[in-house]
Amino acid sequence: MTSVDAAVKDSQRFSFKFRKNISITLSYLLLIVVALFFLFPIIFMFVSSIKNNETQIIRDMSSISAFIPYGDLGLKNYFDVFKQMPFGRFMFNSVFIVSSTVLSGLVLNSMIAYALARLRFKGRGLILSLIIALIIIPTEAVVIPLLLMVNRINWLDSYQVQIIPFIVDAFSIFLFYQFFIGLPKSLDEAAKIDGANPFQIYRKIIVPLSRPVFATVAILQFLVRWGDFLWPLMVTRGYEYRPLPVAIQQFFSQDPKVWGDIFAFASMVTIPSLIIFLLFQKWFMRSVASSGIKG
Amino acid sequence: MISESANSNTKSLEKNKKNRSSLQRRETLAAWSFCALPLSFLLLFLITPFIIAFVISFTNQRLITNPNLPTQFIALRNFVRLFNSASFRQALLNTFIFAVVVVPLQTFFALLLAVLVNQKLRFINLFRTIYFSPVVTTMVVVSIIWYFLYNPGEGLINQMISFISFGKLGPYNWLNDTALALPAIMILSIWQGVGFQMVIYLAGLQGIPDELYEAGRVDGANAWQQFWQITIPQLRNTTIFVIISTTILAFKLFTQVWVMTKGGPQGATKTLIILLYEEGFKMLRVGYASGIGVLFFLIVLAVSLIQRIYLKEERAVI
Numbered sequence: 001m002t003s004v005d006a007a008v009k010d011s012q013r014f015s016f017k018f019r020k021n022i023s024i025t026l027s028y029l030l031l032i033v034v035a036l037f038f039l040f041p042i043i044f045m046f047v048s049s050i051k052n053n054e055t056q057i058i059r060d061m062s063s064i065s066a067f068i069p070y071g072d073l074g075l076k077n078y079f080d081v082f083k084q085m086p087f088g089r090f091m092f093n094s095v096f097i098v099s100s101t102v103l104s105g106l107v108l109n110s111m112i113a114y115a116l117a118r119l120r121f122k123g124r125g126l127i128l129s130l131i132i133a134l135i136i137i138p139t140e141a142v143v144i145p146l147l148l149m150v151n152r153i154n155w156l157d158s159y160q161v162q163i164i165p166f167i168v169d170a171f172s173i174f175l176f177y178q179f180f181i182g183l184p185k186s187l188d189e190a191a192k193i194d195g196a197n198p199f200q201i202y203r204k205i206i207v208p209l210s211r212p213v214f215a216t217v218a219i220l221q222f223l224v225r226w227g228d229f230l231w232p233l234m235v236t237r238g239y240e241y242r243p244l245p246v247a248i249q250q251f252f253s254q255d256p257k258v259w260g261d262i263f264a265f266a267s268m269v270t271i272p273s274l275i276i277f278l279l280f281q282k283w284f285m286r287s288v289a290s291s292g293i294k295g
Numbered sequence: 296m297i298s299e300s301a302n303s304n305t306k307s308l309e310k311n312k313k314n315r316s317s318l319q320r321r322e323t324l325a326a327w328s329f330c331a332l333p334l335s336f337l338l339l340f341l342i343t344p345f346i347i348a349f350v351i352s353f354t355n356q357r358l359i360t361n362p363n364l365p366t367q368f369i370a371l372r373n374f375v376r377l378f379n380s381a382s383f384r385q386a387l388l389n390t391f392i393f394a395v396v397v398v399p400l401q402t403f404f405a406l407l408l409a410v411l412v413n414q415k416l417r418f419i420n421l422f423r424t425i426y427f428s429p430v431v432t433t434m435v436v437v438s439i440i441w442y443f444l445y446n447p448g449e450g451l452i453n454q455m456i457s458f459i460s461f462g463k464l465g466p467y468n469w470l471n472d473t474a475l476a477l478p479a480i481m482i483l484s485i486w487q488g489v490g491f492q493m494v495i496y497l498a499g500l501q502g503i504p505d506e507l508y509e510a511g512r513v514d515g516a517n518a519w520q521q522f523w524q525i526t527i528p529q530l531r532n533t534t535i536f537v538i539i540s541t542t543i544l545a546f547k548l549f550t551q552v553w554v555m556t557k558g559g560p561q562g563a564t565k566t567l568i569i570l571l572y573e574e575g576f577k578m579l580r581v582g583y584a585s586g587i588g589v590l591f592f593l594i595v596l597a598v599s600l601i602q603r604i605y606l607k608e609e610r611a612v613i
Binding site for chain 2: 030044045058061062063066112114127136140141142145148170199202223229233246248252253266269270273278281291
């Protein structure tokens, strides 16, 4: 009796374990299939970029061999890009424009948010509602008059035209504001008693405590600015100040299309942002998540 | 003795008051010095062009003004012309169709993916990273890759479809076909963007307290019932946010289209922002283009107001 009971229990345990194993296997299978769906265009780009033979790329495009690095492999396409285009210049432009916009944005946006969240002064409520209202205005709605304005002051084809208008951002201010208002008020008071002025409190107390929100704003702004296309397309004409997205679009639209070179160019545009993402992956996820919670 | 101390008390009180008001003055000064530069940037590069957009949408302003043809006030003529123009109506329609199809699909897939990567499994972070990676790939690059995948005839997408359908379907002309060009752009837009909303949903899922599920299990709800009775209602605010932000993004559709089709074939992928760019930048009809910008803003404003109304209702319920 007891041995039968045990056997039944055993087989139950076994079937439970078995079913659990099956469901885990199915989960992984689904996860992998979806992963392939998200990866295949990117793998395809990298693999094609190292195929030296252009006719092979065209021949391979209709089958699984598009994803297999075989045949004449090398960096010829990459060298071709450097021969035809000042790629280094484009990369420098993008890095310079994005980093100076994001970094100065961190300073200015956090400063005004600090004043709004932690200082008491007349006009505070008015400024706060103004900034919340400004979040709604999309850049696309103002690009035409902005173009008219920068054209008037001869800013076309320059770095500043791609940096200065985008440093201060209402949504970034709002994110900083929400974080700062949640910090305990006693911090400022203690510092005030010690004779610290508002600027010192901002520098020495608020900023060191607010690393997460600085990371969030930096990452969200990086994503927007790195991929920005419409505005640089309108304000850059020559090579000198052109950022990567416009440069690769123009390289792509030249006929005849040499796909090996195009994919090499595309890979070089993608690799830096992919590396930054992989390094700060946790922060990216956290930033995106926190952009949504408050909405 | 007593009076003396009282005297000194009032004195120190007065001193305190004076101190406080000077402190307050210093704080106000500091606050305004923190605000001055950011506010002037907003005034110059957002508020001013915003006002100008409204003003010049009532004029026939051009980018390069001709001294013989001074800019004139033409009242609502730009807007009348817009609504009478076939290409504007087409752009408006395309943009709406894009939003109406992409927003529900992308929201649905984002939730599905979030549930998928919310499992407690090994390597789950790896899968989250992979699903998010298109978001960090520049849209221009994404569009170029998919342009190649959509290659008519021999392209990979056509081959896949033909393989799955045992050769019955395709080959399609994708980007050269007026009926397929916009759907093709929809697919890649969802592919590129869905990881972003997935992460927002994932945060939403992780914010649902475990006790709710425990209570559900005690009441005998199965996984499916738990999903509909607990998960979905708890994600209400997240869903509103995801829908609204995806809608606004959908209305901004430009980059993919400009790289892949430039609005063609025959205007099948022309969007509001494509038209705004063409009119304002290529044709230099700044007043007319500003009219498009103003209408675009009004649409975005309407969408945001809907969000406010829904969120308010939610608060009233609580």
